[in-house]
Amino acid sequence: MRLWMIVLALCLPFAAMAGEAKPMAKDPVLEQRMIALSENLRCLVCQNESLAGSHAELAEDLRQEIREQLHAGKTNEQVIEYLTERYGDFVLYKPPVKPITWLLWFGPFALLIGAMGGLYSYIKRRGNRLVDEPLSEEEKKRVAALIGNNGNKS
Amino acid sequence: MKRFLIPLGIFVVLAGFLFAGLKLNPREVPSPLIGKPAPDFKLALLSDPAKQLSPADLRGKVWLFNVWASWCASCRQEHDLLLDLSRHGVVLIYGMDYKDQPGDAQAVLDRFGNPYVETVVDPDGRAGINYGVYGVPETYLIDKNGIIRYKHTGPLTGEVLEKKILPLVKELQQ
Numbered sequence: 001m002r003l004w005m006i007v008l009a010l011c012l013p014f015a016a017m018a019g020e021a022k023p024m025a026k027d028p029v030l031e032q033r034m035i036a037l038s039e040n041l042r043c044l045v046c047q048n049e050s051l052a053g054s055h056a057e058l059a060e061d062l063r064q065e066i067r068e069q070l071h072a073g074k075t076n077e078q079v080i081e082y083l084t085e086r087y088g089d090f091v092l093y094k095p096p097v098k099p100i101t102w103l104l105w106f107g108p109f110a111l112l113i114g115a116m117g118g119l120y121s122y123i124k125r126r127g128n129r130l131v132d133e134p135l136s137e138e139e140k141k142r143v144a145a146l147i148g149n150n151g152n153k154s
Numbered sequence: 155m156k157r158f159l160i161p162l163g164i165f166v167v168l169a170g171f172l173f174a175g176l177k178l179n180p181r182e183v184p185s186p187l188i189g190k191p192a193p194d195f196k197l198a199l200l201s202d203p204a205k206q207l208s209p210a211d212l213r214g215k216v217w218l219f220n221v222w223a224s225w226c227a228s229c230r231q232e233h234d235l236l237l238d239l240s241r242h243g244v245v246l247i248y249g250m251d252y253k254d255q256p257g258d259a260q261a262v263l264d265r266f267g268n269p270y271v272e273t274v275v276d277p278d279g280r281a282g283i284n285y286g287v288y289g290v291p292e293t294y295l296i297d298k299n300g301i302i303r304y305k306h307t308g309p310l311t312g313e314v315l316e317k318k319i320l321p322l323v324k325e326l327q328q
Contacts, residue, residue, distance in 0.1 A: 044289070047181075061279050085187075086186070086187070086283060
């Protein structure tokens with residue numbers, strides 16, 4: 001009896017998993033394409049989640065829409081166009097390069113080049129100010145004494 | 155002294171950007187549909203499922219298209235404003251009941267009042283997707299030629315109505 005109950009308890013997770021699994025689309029290849037596509041699209045309800053990962057109702061509707069459009073033979077580009085026509089470039093995690101996004105795309109590189117230029121000129125100026133100054137005889141003696149002392153201690 | 159000025163300057167600029175960012179609403183996504191024709195639909199009326207309405211029927215009129223649902227709590231916030239607006243007859247208001255049970259929607263209108271000339275029913279949210287709806291309530295202002303002129307996401311406020319929508323309505327009605 002007890003063993004039977006343990007076996008039953010062990011089976012529970014599987015039952016739970018079976019319950020949660022969503023009905024797969026008929027075509028696994030299509031489903032793969034849908035997931036790949038929706039991973040690069042933003043869910044507008046919970047904006048930091050992708051359309052693939054979101055449980056929001058709208059995300060589910062949109063995934064279904066993408067599924068149907070792919071099934072109807074639309075290309076990935078056509079599906080993306082369909083969504084950006086309605087929701088704007090905001091749905092794209094990878095925004096298109098156009099004048100309004102230039103700052104976004106090239107700003108970091110401009111900043112990097114500027115910072116490297118600044119660093120270069122700083123190092124150069126600093127290098128000019130440093131002058132080689134050999135140790136005087138007295139300083140050499142002090143160094144020898146300090147090193148010597150340390151050597152004795154250890 | 156000069157060596158402190160540069161970091162201070164950078165700090166001030168950065169703080170300025172961040173401060174401005176605090177006031178931006180990340181939910182306010184600019185709609186690509188503004189200036190475009192209102193997407194077509196042919197949906198049943200809430201008041202009479204045998205009848206249908208399409209945006210083409212409203213050509214020549216300036217109208218507000220308010221997407222709402224009985225399950226949407228923030229729709230209740232703007233309800234009084236919409237009632238006020240319809241009472242004064244400033245602009246025609248048409249509603250779309252988005253992903254809802256018709257019975258529940260009708261119950262809301264019976265209880266709180268009905269600001270809409272008509273409400274169309276979009277049970278599966280398909281028409282909503284065409285309008286780029288992502289969070290009800292959403293309100294569109296559509297002109298005489300069926301062009302979307304303005305969109306507001308979230309509950310309407312008196313400020314938005316007075317500063318943005320009503321002046322635009324007046325302009326479009328001429």
